[in-house]
Amino acid sequence: MAQPSLAQLKKNMAPYEKINTKSSVLQLINTLGPLILLWYAAYLSLSVSYWVTLPITVIASGFVVRTFIIFHDCGHQSFFKSRRLNDIVGTITGVITLCPYHQWKNSHAVHHATSSNLDKRGTGDMWVLTVEEYAQASAWTRLAYRIYRNPWVMFGLGPIYTFLLSYRFNVKTAKRKEKINTYITNISIVALYALLCWAIGWQSFLLIQVPIFFGSGMLGIWLFYVQHQFEDSYFEHDEEWSYINAAVEGSSYYKLPKVLQWITGNIGFHHVHHLSPKVPNYNLEKAHEATPLLQKATTITMSSSLQSLKFRLWDESTKTFLTFKQVKPLLGKRVAVSKPIPAPVVSTERK
Numbered sequence: 001m002a003q004p005s006l007a008q009l010k011k012n013m014a015p016y017e018k019i020n021t022k023s024s025v026l027q028l029i030n031t032l033g034p035l036i037l038l039w040y041a042a043y044l045s046l047s048v049s050y051w052v053t054l055p056i057t058v059i060a061s062g063f064v065v066r067t068f069i070i071f072h073d074c075g076h077q078s079f080f081k082s083r084r085l086n087d088i089v090g091t092i093t094g095v096i097t098l099c100p101y102h103q104w105k106n107s108h109a110v111h112h113a114t115s116s117n118l119d120k121r122g123t124g125d126m127w128v129l130t131v132e133e134y135a136q137a138s139a140w141t142r143l144a145y146r147i148y149r150n151p152w153v154m155f156g157l158g159p160i161y162t163f164l165l166s167y168r169f170n171v172k173t174a175k176r177k178e179k180i181n182t183y184i185t186n187i188s189i190v191a192l193y194a195l196l197c198w199a200i201g202w203q204s205f206l207l208i209q210v211p212i213f214f215g216s217g218m219l220g221i222w223l224f225y226v227q228h229q230f231e232d233s234y235f236e237h238d239e240e241w242s243y244i245n246a247a248v249e250g251s252s253y254y255k256l257p258k259v260l261q262w263i264t265g266n267i268g269f270h271h272v273h274h275l276s277p278k279v280p281n282y283n284l285e286k287a288h289e290a291t292p293l294l295q296k297a298t299t300i301t302m303s304s305s306l307q308s309l310k311f312r313l314w315d316e317s318t319k320t321f322l323t324f325k326q327v328k329p330l331l332g333k334r335v336a337v338s339k340p341i342p343a344p345v346v347s348t349e350r351k
Helices: 006-017 021-045 050-075 083-097 101-114 131-136 139-148 151-168 176-200 202-226 243-248 258-263 270-275 281-290 292-296 302-310 324-330
Strands: 313-315 320-322
Touching: 006 281, 021 050, 021 083, 021 202, 021 281, 050 083, 050 101, 050 202, 050 258, 050 281, 083 101, 083 176, 101 176, 131 313, 131 324, 139 151, 151 176, 151 202, 176 202, 202 302, 243 270, 243 292, 270 281, 270 292, 281 292, 313 324, 320 324
Parallel strands: none
Antiparallel strands: 313 320
């Protein structure tokens, strides 16, 4: 059966790209409202027991992720009809999630345009090498890659580097608007955190904010990772690369329990989002159910998604991810590639 054209699929997606202002406002209320209340409840619980505080911070970190989904939709101009309102809400939620709005929006647009393209890696993605590239790499590059792909580094140090360090600086090519937005975000974060430290004390602030930061940061990186790093994913060189295939085959349908689906703003329907970024998060499931092609996307569950932790290198011959153990006997048999080896990606959004 012939695959529908991109134009036809976009036509099918059009009804679900319509923004419902009431739904967007309601989502703002049911996300930021509980987040503020949970943060305050965590503070009050400190006088009882820190073992009461920690579970509250875990739930709060989920609402930070949900806040990021609003931020994410604003970046795609799919949360409000007004571009200005998207930019304002995106900047505010960017302060909460520690992400400068315009910096992230610009690099994320590159991610959508180049996802799964082996010749355009390096912006808005994670460091992925092919078996041939790894075979050609120096001992130092292999070591750096193995460290980078280690789950303890990726999900433990990853949030610190990405959200606390990388996003605080502009890239050299950033335009004035992007630079100013990053400065505003940084100043706002410092002001907000200073105010909270003044109000409740820096010790109490850290006891609450640190677990929320790590919980939301690790979950955010995990979602980004697992929705593109699964066994039978899709990667092709530029001449063979297809936008439709990158969306449907290179992005997974992460089937989560309803509570987690809600808290993560339906981002599990990542294949739908990559096909049509203009679909608001509250319409992603509807678009999935109404489009037969999208239902063919690789479905992963919470249990099966854990398998992705062992995937390390993309094998162009078998079109699948392999573990380092599986690759070891292949290294001496593969012909080294002549193309430059892609540099490491130290952030999920920027080099």
